[in-house]
Amino acid sequence: MTAPFGLNEIKEALTRIRGWIHRTPIITSHQLDTLAGRKLFFKTENLQKTGSFKVRGACNAVFLEKEKNPDGPGVVTHSSGNHGQAVAYAAKCAGLACSVVVPEGTPKVKCDAIQHYGAELVFCQPSPAARKETCERIAEETGRAVIHPYDNYNVMAGQGTIALELLEEVPNLDAILVPISGGGMTSGIAVAAHHMQPSCRVYAVEPFGKMLEQSLKSKQRLWPNPPQFLNTIADAIRTQQFVFSVFAVEPEGKELQRCLVSRKRLWSNPPKFLDTVADSIRIQQVGELTFPVLCQFAETQVFSITDDQMVEGMRLAMERTKMVVEAASGAAVYAGVRCLEDVEPKVERVGVILCGGNVDLDQLPWIHPSTSY
């Protein structure tokens, strides 16, 4: 199999989106290098427009939509997190109408961020099925193109521009560590690295419990259906805040701790509050389209990072690199500093993707030892 997009598509993506995104700096930290025993190069996508890398893929996909259909009805997506903001921003840049489907109960701060870019908010029932259905209904009724957060080759190619910039500036990397959710960023980076520097290995860094490694090794989707949400703080720390605040006003406070400790979903079904925050919680499975790309281009070895470890990585990044990063970035930092000891062949020069910085500064996870995470 060859990937349905290659280095050309990624280069074209960069040309397409360059004027609308930041070329983010690559920074280093002598202290973290000492701690890691190797050279780490941090690609600071936390400094990216809208606060995360998502804007790269969103811009590429939305701008292509605009090229295809300049006076078209616009775009639609479902996400109240980084992708929702990114698509809203991209649509604004392109001068396209945009609807973003978010579950009822989405915190006002997230709704504001999306509306700030002029997108229309559409509320739906807080279930994954309702979000997908609502999104598809809008697409059908209005003709708007659905911009999927990761199962979209134009989105993947857009995320691949991260590696283009990184490997241009730091050419001799042995490896790149990429936090993984749906797999769009890891796919794009893996394809770019494969073509630009075949010896550079691309590792996915997952929240503990994702079971990606087993699936990649067997080249089969081993995840149970329907897709589950992991109880991790990665990707959007606001989720954690929300959960905390929910439990702060309910007597079931300890329930969260019990679930986290056992790493099992002990809450009753159907989900209530957790479904409200589902969009910003990490889905266990990677996408249908990203999975084969990952099987071909990414390392089958995956680093599974626990919440404790993510928080340690997040804090190391903030203290030593002075970057405000979210927990998913912390996962990559932790992997870079602590997990490469036994990797063969040895990796000396490692790119680490700080994928986003959208974190609630009132709720930094190490500041609430009594509530735990």
Place this chain on the structure above:
Amino acid sequence: MTAPFGLNEIKEALTRIRGWIHRTPIITSHQLDTLAGRKLFFKTENLQKTGSFKVRGACNAVFLEKEKNPDGPGVVTHSSGNHGQAVAYAAKCAGLACSVVVPEGTPKVKCDAIQHYGAELVFCQPSPAARKETCERIAEETGRAVIHPYDNYNVMAGQGTIALELLEEVPNLDAILVPISGGGMTSGIAVAAHHMQPSCRVYAVEPFGKMLEQSLKSKQRLWPNPPQFLNTIADAIRTQQFVFSVFAVEPEGKELQRCLVSRKRLWSNPPKFLDTVADSIRIQQVGELTFPVLCQFAETQVFSITDDQMVEGMRLAMERTKMVVEAASGAAVYAGVRCLEDVEPKVERVGVILCGGNVDLDQLPWIHPSTSY
């Protein structure tokens, strides 16, 4: 009067130190621009080696010492804060011996940071006089050169390299906002800007109560003697942490609040605990050598920023630019966003120096509303 150093000395300084410091990125934030009503360009010295701009001046002064006296006895300074770390780092780079005088009771984390670079720690009584005396005694006994944190033209020229990089990358700035403590950074930047782009105004941003503006306008040192310490959280947030922890174990907790509210030192004399943290507290006066430079090259208008405002600026920087910054940087951010409305002639493009990022992440000032700051 002409300054005892000019653009040549600053350019030479950059050539001298370039291999040992970071060229820090300049970042922008559309959201902060909207809030400010003008374009802000943040020079991210919080990403600098050792976590602050101080390393520029320290490297320049220490490397010049090395050139003058390659096999000399080394350098000495007194500071347990950013300057102490910076001199220790510079001496290590130069292969010179280094002593850093710190007051007894300096937190271990600060001592570790200095010793990490191989410098010798010398403890002294916790009074400004004892520190100065100890430093001078060591200089006399060992022949080591004293590296003053700001009253040293080589240090000032080193700090001026910030403006060199900033104005090279962003040539048409109307103004630069510089947090001021002893005045070394403001002096260096003012001299560089004066020569590179005479129309660019350099404004000092001071903690409320510093009285710099009056002194600059009258061209006289109006400060009472002996020098006082301001009760502000600027420059090293660890100070605040220390003060808090002191008061947390003493029944005089409210005393701090009363002092802050009245902006007067109500504590009994001689100072005890406060003197222990004196090195990282902002001294009210600027230096003897920096003052005339400032009178000539900096704006007489000075922005006085209260603690509340600094904290707002600090938080804006962390949320919107994703940069971990200390309170002094927050002062400049606040000034950039809130204080330029009535400035004539209008400033549209403004450089903002994020001077450092050495902040205690356990003690972010907005997280402890009950203890106040």
